Amino acid sequence: MERSIYIFKKALLFIALIFSSKMLQAQDSxxxxxxxxxxxxxxxxxxxDSFYHIDNNDSVRFSKLKFYISSIKFYNNNKLVFAEKNSYHLVDASNSKTLYININKPFGTKFNSIKFNLGIDSITNVKGVLGGELDPTKGMYWTWHSGYINFKLEGTSNLCNTRNSVFEFHLGGFAAPYNCLQTIQLSLSNITTATVLVDVNKFLSQINLANTNAIMTPSKQAVELAKQATKMFIIK
Amino acid sequence: MKKLFVILCLITFAVAFKSINDELFYIPKNFPQPVYDFTNNPLSKEKVELGKTLFYDPILSKDNTISCSSCHLSYTAFTHTDHDLSHGIENRIGTRNAPSLANLAWSKIFMWDGAVHHLDMQALAPISNHDEMDETIANVVFKLQQSKKYRKLFYAAFNDSLITGEHTLKSISQFMLTLVSANSKYDKVMRKEANISFNEYEAKGYELFKTNCASCHKEPLFTNNEFENNGLEPDKFLNDGGRIKITKKAEDSLKFKVPSLRNVELSYPYMHDGRFKSLQMVLFHYTESVYQSPTLSHQLKNKMVLSENDKINIIAFLRTLTDEEFLQNKKFQPNQY
Incomplete structure (x- = not known):
């Protein structure tokens, strides 16, 4: 009898242990x-639909915001702890599903910052045709000059002296000296989720749309604008 | 341990070899190793078949009127003989001469200005060009997906009837990779096959070719895969700077890709804008009308001296690059449905 009580106690303890560890795990995933x-x-x-005010009482309207996020890595005090495999994500403001990226990671990894590329690296660019997020049907590949378009922002503004007042920024190019790829590092306070604001004004406020409204080739200006584009990404 | 290493080596070798299916593709004895990485796109009969069907199908163009073969005809070395500039939908005319197609597995860069860096991506250029097919790859995939015939062909090739841009472009590459031209008289002479030899004119022409032409038109592919300014006065209407459009470097102004001379007898007219109608005119250009500009190839800085007999002999040699087996190969021609 005493022995069975002992076993029962042990079993209870075991169940309690499992529960407590599950509770701890709830903070991680x-x-x-x-x-x-x-x-x-x-x-x-x-x-x-929406108009946004910029300086001098002018306004701007957007029709497209698409960009590649790739090579997502997690760091703990600048030490790499985890890198997502096959890490290529096309974020498209017109498709809300693409705004949420779910990254599978090992259980219990500790980290306090995240690093990712804005765009597609040169090694991937020269691999030949690729599928999934990198399929050329996604509209992010230049057909007249091989290479991925890392970032697209399009819209209209009365400042642009162009057909239908359109502006188009297609930033890309992987070969030196016009490699547009940028790396963004952000500090994290949470190990299960992060929301990154993409503030288009941080990009546009540095551009005079009357002079600069069509960038569609790998160039010095495209590289400068790509650097500017990294400032749009801020942890909420 | 050593045994294991040997076995591993053999397996790796076998896998690498398997990705080059020799019924569909082979490396001729007198050729170097190909540039194309077959491990990323291993050839199969079904994929080549699908690629060929796409190559001959005008479904790739916006109004379903122009196919790859409209400008790349098999009987004329896969170019559009007698047309100086490529033609597109709605009678639009492009800005450059359609090149002949052969030995693309050895080509590391494509288009006259090197705009395309990988064979898989090459078809995107004519598909999207306003003056050629004026279509998008996304819409091509959409049209293919509606077709029962293509769903079947894609399923046979990729075990998946869901059509993607990746699979579409990979199959077009597969067909293009099979276009190996290496059975011309020149090749047979080089491989010392069945006592075949050059006649007197061809032999003299070959010697002259080696001195005057071969530094750019390098054997056995007859191109060095580089960009050169061969002294053509810029066409005032087309105003084409060539390679500079891509690199934006002044040193690349007026440079164009050195084309292969295989099957050159049939690929007239010549040059990136099809300005010369015959090989005689091409040789006249090199001896008499080279246009001086800062980026002119150093090989052409000194006047090329060739007698009329020399020119006749060079042309006799160039004709030995015609590969009848390639031109008449039924495998490259459309299936009769």
């Missing part, structure tokens, strides 16, 4: 949710 939230200053960015 096997995946990390990386969310992107396109904004213009403090307003939510809505494509096509």
């Amino acid at each position: 096997k995946s990390f949710q990386l969310n992107f939230e396109p904004i213009f200053n403090n307003q939510v960015l809505v494509l096509n």
Whole structure:
């Protein structure tokens, strides 16, 4: 009898242990949710319909915001702890599903910052045709000059002296000296999720749309604008 | 341990070898190793078949009127003989001469200005060009997906009837990779096959070719895969700077890719803008009308001296690059449905 009580006690202890560890685990998970939230200053960015005020009483409207996020890595005090495999994600403001990236990671990894590329690296660029997020049907590949377009922002503004007042920024190019690839590092306070604001105004406010409204080739200017584009990404 | 290493080596070798299916593709004895990485796109009969069907199908163009073969005809070395500039939908005319196609597995860069860096991506250029097919790859995939015939062909090739841009372009590459031209008289002479030898004119022409032409038109592919300014006065209407459009470097102004001379007898007219109608005119250009400009190839800085007999002999040699087996190969021609 005493023996069976002993076994019962042991079993209880075991169950309690499992529970307590489960409770601890609730703070961690096997995946990390990386969310992107396109904004213009403090307003939510809505494509096509909304007008946003820029300087001098001029306004701007957006029709497209698409960019590649690749090579997502997690760091703990600048020490690499985990890198996502096959890490290529096309974020498209017109498709809300693409704004939420779910990253599978080993359980219990500790980290306090995240690093990713804005664009597609040169090694991937020369591999030949690729599928999935990198399929050329995604509209992010230049046909007249091989290479991925890392970042697209399109819209209209009365400042642009172009057909239908359109502006188009297609930033890309992987070969020196016009390699557009940028790396962004952000500090994290949470190990299960992060929301990254993508403030288009941080990009546009540095550009005079009257002079600069069509960048569609790998060039010095494209590289400068790509550097500017990294400033759009801010942890919420 | 040593045994294991040997076995591993053999397996790796076998796998590498398997990705080059010799019924569909082979490396001629007198050729170097190909540039194309077959491990990323191993050839199969079904994929080549699908690629060939796509190559001959105008579905790739916006109004379903122009196919790859509209400008790349098998009987004329896969170019558009007698047309100086490529033709597109709605009678649009492009800005450059359609090149002949052969031995693309050895080519590391494509288009006259080197705009395309990988064979898989090459078809995107004519598909999207406004003056050629004026279509998008996304819409091509959409059209293919509607077709029962293509769903079947893609399923046979990739075990998946869901059509993607990747699979479409990989199959077009596969067909293009099979276009190996290495059975011309020149090749047979080089391989010392069945006592075949050059006649007197061809032999003299070959010697002259080696001195005057071969530094750019390097054997056995007859191109060095580089960009050169061969002294053509810029066409005032087309105003084509060539390679500079891609690299934006002044030193690349007026440079164009050195084309292969295989099957050159049939690929007239010549040059990136099809300005010369015959090989005689090409040789006249090199001896008499080289246009001086800062980027002119150093090989052409000194006047090329060739007598009329020399020119006749060089042309006799160039004709030995015609590969009848390649031109008449039924495997490269469309299936009769």
